[in-house]
Amino acid sequence: MNYIVLINRFWALNKEHSFTPNEKAVYFALLNKANELGWKNPFNQSNGYLAMDSGMSVPAMQKARNTLKQSGLIEFNSGDGRRHNTEYTIKEVEKGKRKGKSILHLSDTLSDTLSDTLSDTLSDTLSDENGLHNNKLIKESKVKEINPPTPFAQNFNLDFCDEKWRKLLLRWAEWRANTIKRPLIQCQIESAYSLLTTKGLSFDDAAQVVEISITNGWDNLYPEKILKQKNDTNRQNNRISVAKRDYGESTIQLPNA
Numbered sequence: 001m002n003y004i005v006l007i008n009r010f011w012a013l014n015k016e017h018s019f020t021p022n023e024k025a026v027y028f029a030l031l032n033k034a035n036e037l038g039w040k041n042p043f044n045q046s047n048g049y050l051a052m053d054s055g056m057s058v059p060a061m062q063k064a065r066n067t068l069k070q071s072g073l074i075e076f077n078s079g080d081g082r083r084h085n086t087e088y089t090i091k092e093v094e095k096g097k098r099k100g101k102s103i104l105h106l107s108d109t110l111s112d113t114l115s116d117t118l119s120d121t122l123s124d125t126l127s128d129e130n131g132l133h134n135n136k137l138i139k140e141s142k143v144k145e146i147n148p149p150t151p152f153a154q155n156f157n158l159d160f161c162d163e164k165w166r167k168l169l170l171r172w173a174e175w176r177a178n179t180i181k182r183p184l185i186q187c188q189i190e191s192a193y194s195l196l197t198t199k200g201l202s203f204d205d206a207a208q209v210v211e212i213s214i215t216n217g218w219d220n221l222y223p224e225k226i227l228k229q230k231n232d233t234n235r236q237n238n239r240i241s242v243a244k245r246d247y248g249e250s251t252i253q254l255p256n257a
Contacts, residue, residue, distance in 0.1 A: 006031060006090065007155055010073065017071050021187065022064040025054040027073060028185035034090055035183060042089040044079075050086075055187060156189050168207055169193060172221070175214050182219055195221055205230070 010027060013019075019027070029050060037043050051061040068074045075089040156173065158166045169189055177183035184192070196206040201223055209223045 003031070003035065004155075013071060013073070017067075019067070019071075020064065022054070022056055022060055023067050025056065025185070025187045026050065026061055026064040027068055028187070029053045030074060030088055030090065032183060032185055033088075036181070042075075042087050044085040044087050046085045055191075155183075156186055158189075160190070161193055164203060165193065168203075168210055172210050172214075176219065179214075180217070180219055192221055196223060201226065 014024075030045070033045055033050075033053070034041060034043060047058050047061065050065075051058045054061055054064070056064070065074065065076060069076060072091055074091055077087045079085045079087070156169075158169060161169070169192060172192060173184045173189055196209060201209070205226050206223070209221050209226050212218075212225065213221050
């Protein structure tokens, strides 16, 4: 499977189906699970774990996955909830082809897409090359190879924040995926932004939170540690300030004899 191809296909279908936040969360949670399992397909997952990983109740998760199935993105066979978990299959939807088709290798998909416009010789050449991505411009029977954007810039929609926050969030996402092999999904990176911006932290404080988590190998962000450190420093400064105050001298007046 190709993570970026699946993500791009999902957002393309989103323009047609307008998926809800719950449906997005369930789909990307399933992608994340498949990625953790080395793209095993199909794979098993319990209702409780998928609901927890998606951040919703089990009934809400079941409703969202039914919509994903109807849209042709996934297939699943429900287990008995105890001994057998639900079996999920990630599917590919191609325009003009039946839904529920198993995921193809990118080179096969690319060959099908270009077959109507390229000569037979060029089509055969492309179908044999596994490393070709994102060919979008054909001119005079030549294909201009376009290198795909970096995965982390393409995985997320970060229009909700400015450039410096985008860089910070992408650093966190990149470290999670490359170092501890726990890539984030869209709803998780939005939660990370909310966590860092609703605790009264400055951007520099938020950057420090991220760096502390990376340095310590933590899989989550803990802004309260920075807040506690700042509060302790403020209390210490207040003690010093009080100790240095000059209250002057008190004069006692005695009554005249």
